[in-house]
Amino acid sequence: MDVQQLRCFLAVAEELHFGRAAERLHLTPSPVSRAVKDLERELGAELFVRRYHQVELTANGRALVERVRDILEQLDGLKDVFREASANGNRVVRLGGTHLCPPAVMDRFVALTERRFPARPLDTTIAPSAELLPALERGELDAALVHLPLDRPRLDSLVVARYLFFLVMRSDDPLATASELSLQDLWHRTLTVGPPTPQPLAMNRLHRRLKEAGITSFHQLPDHDAVKLASHIRHSHGVALTLHPRNGGSARVFDDPAFAVVPLRDDLVFLLGVAWRRSRAQQDDVVRELVRAVRQEWSGRTLTL
Structure with missing residues (x-):
């Protein structure tokens, strides 16, 4: 029995999906499945019921989850002790930030950290939320700006911003002259969306809400690339969700006369x-x-983006 087997078991137990667990561990599904099978063989018990596209914990698996979580947390805690000791009082503060959030929010997060720790070096990692969350669990980051909600029992969070969505289309689109639009206005259109991979829980919840509103036709791009999205809208006469260009970041690509950005009447919860x-x-x-510092900055003062 080794640590990697335990990490693979816990990832599958929390994701209930070998593919998602592999993505979380930056592996392919085969070594994750092999590690879990080796662990089952050593323990002499099945930990999962495997069905087509479905995984469930057995009674033995459920009994093991909390113990494994505690073991890994203690092991990861040893890294923290070593980092603190080796830093001689000058430990690096390690922040993470999702690459999809408006830059001004990340800048504010970094600035408040610099004010609180003026004498400490600061290291910042920009990556999808799906990569930052496992890094937080492993103790490789101190805090990270990510998309919510979380489904990871070892993590805690505070909401700092709520997204206010707009619809973007070509400026000559029939919907472009509207003062505002509802999702129901798109029942006959194809909505272009990105993949769920940056934060599956948040993105899948958003996609379900769109379907519940009556949208039945979607075109999913392979990644969240604003330039590719803009090009797709130009050439396909498509429609997509966006933040207002004034928020900066990737939304700035739509600050162009070729596009119309129309307020969305519906409240889509995305945090x-x-x-x-x-x-x-x-x-x-x-x-x-x-x-x-984060609670003093944002508790009760959630931003609207």
Whole structure:
């Protein structure tokens, strides 16, 4: 039995899907499946019921989850102790930020960290939420700006911003002259969307809400690339969701007379928040102080983007 087997087991237990667990661990499904089978062989018990496109924990698997989670948390905690000791009081503060959030929010997150820790070096990682969350669990990041909600019991979070969506289309589109639009106005149109991979829980919930509103035709792009999205809208006369270009970042590509950006009447819940590992906020002075700074900055003052 080794640590990698335990990490693979816990990832599958939390995702209930070998493919998603592999993505979370930056592996392919084969080594994850092999590690779980090796663990089952060593324990002499099946940990999962495997069905087509469906995985469930057995009673033995459910009994093991919390123990494995505790073991890995303690092992990851050893890294924190070593980092703190080796830093000689000058430990690096490690932040993460989703590459899809408006830059001004990430800048504000970095600025408040610099104000709270003026003497400490700061390291920032920009990546999809789906990569930042496992890094938080492993103790490789102190806090990260990610899309919510979370389905990871070891993490805690605070909402800092709520997205206000707009619809973007070509300026000569029949819908472009509307003062505002509803999702029901798109029942006869194909809505262009991105993949769920950056944060599957948040993105899948958004996609379900769109379907519930009556949209039945979707064109899914392979990634969240604003330039490709703009090109697709130009050439296909498509429609897509966006933030207002004034928020900067990737939405700035639509600050162009070729496009119309129309307010969306419907309230689509999509949240941005700061996340951290709960146990580290209790044991690590830097994380505890960082969480305190985040709460002072945003608690009760959620931004609307």
